[in-house]
Amino acid sequence: MSALRKTSASRTTYRDAGVDIKRADDFVKEITPIADSTLDSVCKGTMEGIGGFGALFDLKQAGFKDPILVSSTDGVGTKLRIAIETDRLDTIGIDLVAMCVNDVLVHGAEPLFFLDYFALGKLDTALGKRVVQGIAEGCKIAGAALVGGETAEMPGFYVAGDFDLAGFVVGAVERDRVLPRRLEIKEGDVLLGLASSGVHSNGYSFVRRLVGSSGLTWADPAPFCATKTLGEAFLTPTRIYVKSLLHVLKSTSGIKALAHITGSGAIGKLHRVLPSPQAGVKVRIELGSWKVPAIFKWLRDSAHLTSSKEDEKELLSAFNCGLGMVAIVDANHANEVQKFLIDAGEIVFRIGEIEKFKSQAPSWEKPEDAVNLSGQLVFEEFPVGKSK
Numbered sequence: 442m443s444a445l446r447k448t449s450a451s452r453t454t455y456r457d458a459g460v461d462i463k464r465a466d467d468f469v470k471e472i473t474p475i476a477d478s479t480l481d482s483v484c485k486g487t488m489e490g491i492g493g494f495g496a497l498f499d500l501k502q503a504g505f506k507d508p509i510l511v512s513s514t515d516g517v518g519t520k521l522r523i524a525i526e527t528d529r530l531d532t533i534g535i536d537l538v539a540m541c542v543n544d545v546l547v548h549g550a551e552p553l554f555f556l557d558y559f560a561l562g563k564l565d566t567a568l569g570k571r572v573v574q575g576i577a578e579g580c581k582i583a584g585a586a587l588v589g590g591e592t593a594e595m596p597g598f599y600v601a602g603d604f605d606l607a608g609f610v611v612g613a614v615e616r617d618r619v620l621p622r623r624l625e626i627k628e629g630d631v632l633l634g635l636a637s638s639g640v641h642s643n644g645y646s647f648v649r650r651l652v653g654s655s656g657l658t659w660a661d662p663a664p665f666c667a668t669k670t671l672g673e674a675f676l677t678p679t680r681i682y683v684k685s686l687l688h689v690l691k692s693t694s695g696i697k698a699l700a701h702i703t704g705s706g707a708i709g710k711l712h713r714v715l716p717s718p719q720a721g722v723k724v725r726i727e728l729g730s731w732k733v734p735a736i737f738k739w740l741r742d743s744a745h746l747t748s749s750k751e752d753e754k755e756l757l758s759a760f761n762c763g764l765g766m767v768a769i770v771d772a773n774h775a776n777e778v779q780k781f782l783i784d785a786g787e788i789v790f791r792i793g794e795i796e797k798f799k800s801q802a803p804s805w806e807k808p809e810d811a812v813n814l815s816g817q818l819v820f821e822e823f824p825v826g827k828s829k
Contacts, residue, residue, distance in 0.1 A: 459594070460596065464564050464566065465594060468566050468570075469491065471566065472573045475570070475574055476490060476577060476587040477491075478577060478581075479581055479586050479587045480586050485502050486498050486499045486500060486502050486553060487588060490586065490588040491587075491589050491590075496556070496588035496589045498553060498554055503553065503613070505613055506615060507615055508613040508614065509614055509619055510612070511545040511550035511613065512611050513541045513544040513612075514607060515541050515544065516540070516606055516608070518642055518645050518646070519645040519646050520533070520675070522649065523649070523659060525604070526672075529672060529673070530568060530571045531571050531574065532575050532676060533575055534557075534572050534573065534575025534576030534577070534578065535579035535582070535678040535679065535681070536678055537557065537575075537579065537607075537608040538555060538580055538585070538608060538610075538681065539579060539583075539642070539681045541609065542583040542612070542681060542683050543682055543683070543701045543765075543766065544701055545611075546686055547621075549614040549618050549699075550612030550614040551584070551614065551687055552610050552612040553610075553611055554587075554588040554610070554611055555580050555583075555586065555587050555608060555609065556587075556588060556590045556591075556608070557590035557609070558591045558593065558606065559573075559605075560592075560595055560598075560605045560606075561605075562594070562595060562596055562597070562601060562603065562604075563601065579681065582683070584683060584684060585610060585612075620690075620697070621698030622698065623698070623720075624716060624720075626698060626714075626715060626716060626722060626795055627795065628722055628795055628796060629772045630697065630769050630770060630771060630772060630795040631769075631770045631772050632724065632768070632770075632792045632795070633767070633770055633775065633778065633779055633789055633791060634730075634731060634764040634767050635782065635787050635788070636731075636765065636787065636788035636789070637680055637734075637764060638679065638680040638765070639675070639736060640736060640740075641680070641703065642679050643703045644759045647760075648740065651740060651743040652671065652743075655743055657671055659671050660672060663739075665739040674736060679765070680765050682766050682787070684785070685782055685786060685787050688781065689782060693777055694774075695773070695775070695778045696768050696778060697770065697771060698714035698769040699714070699768050699769075700768075700769075702766060702767060706758050706759065706761060707726065707757060707762075708812050708814075709758060709809070710767075710808070711811055711812055712812070715811050717804055718800035718805060719802065721797055722796065722797060722798070723796060723798050723813060724769075724796075724811055725795070725812075725814075726793040726815070727792060727793050727815055728816040728819075729817055730790055730791060730816070731764065731792060733819065733821065734763045734821050737756065738821065738822075740756070744756075748817060750814070754809070757818075758809075762818070764790075767792070772794075
C-alpha cells in the first residue's frame, strides 16, 4: 500500500486547474466601458450595472405608472458554430439581443435591461470583447441597457475556441397596453408581415446540413447573393423591430397582436396569439403576397423540396421565409399602421387576414390547425450569373 501513497506533493492553484481569476477580473474591467456605452441609448432607470452582485433598475424613474414586467431568455443556436468557424464574431451578439428583445416586444413591452451568459473553456479576452461589443450594439439598437452578465470559464467542458451564449432581457409595458388582445381579434383583421433581414437565428442545424452536402465552404461566394460569401450571408444579423414597433404601438391602438417568427416559422407561432378555437377565428396566409428572398430558394433547392403543399409547409416550418414579425391589425387601422411602419424603415406586406371557422375545441391541438395556407410561395430569383 505504501507504494500507492503520494510521498510528496506540489502546490496546486485554481489557475493550475484552468480558471484564472485575475484574467477574468481584468476582462470585466475591459468590457465595463463597452457595457456603459449602452446607457445613453435607454430611458432613465438604470441605477447600477456591471460590478455588483446584481443590477438595479428604477421603474418609477423610467416613467412607468402601472407597469407589467415581461422577461425572456434565448440563445442563437448553431448559428454560433458558423460564427466560430468563420471567425466572424462581431455581430453574433446582435443576434443574441434580437432573439430576446423581439420576444418581449410581442407583448407590447419596451426592453429595459439585458444580461448575457458567456461560457467557454479558457477565457480569451480578445474574443470576448468582440462578442460583448456585438451584444452592446444590439442593446443600443433595441434601446436596452447592458447591465451585467456571467463569464463562465469551464476548463474541460469546451474545446479550444468554442463557447456558448445565452441572453436575458426584462422589459415593461403599462397594464392597459399589454398584447396580445386576443378577445378583440375578429374576422377581417389584417395580417401585416414585416420583412426579415435573412434567416435570422433559427433553422441553422438544417442550414449547416445543407451547406455541408452542397460541397461549398463558408468562404465561397453565395450562389444567391452577388456581393457576399456564404458565411457572410448566413451571418446577417437578426433584425431588431423594437423601435419601429414601439413607435407604432404608442401612436395607434390598431395592433391587436404580434408574433415573432422564429423556430417552427409562422405556421408554428401564430396560434400563440389567437383566442381559443371556440372563438371561431383562425389565420389565413396568402403565400404569394410577398416575395420570399433568394436565400430561402437556395435552401429549398438544396433540400430537394418542391412546390408541393407538403414541401412548402416544411420550408415554412423550418424558416421565417422572409417574415420576421407578423402583426394582427384592425382592418380600419391597417393602412395607418402600415404607413407608420414603412416610415420607420420597415418593409411591410399584407399577407392575409383573420377568417371565420367552426370549432368546439378548447385549445389548438396542433399549431398548424390555427393557420390556413392559400396560394403558393413566390421566390426572388438568383442574381444574374448565379445559379444553385
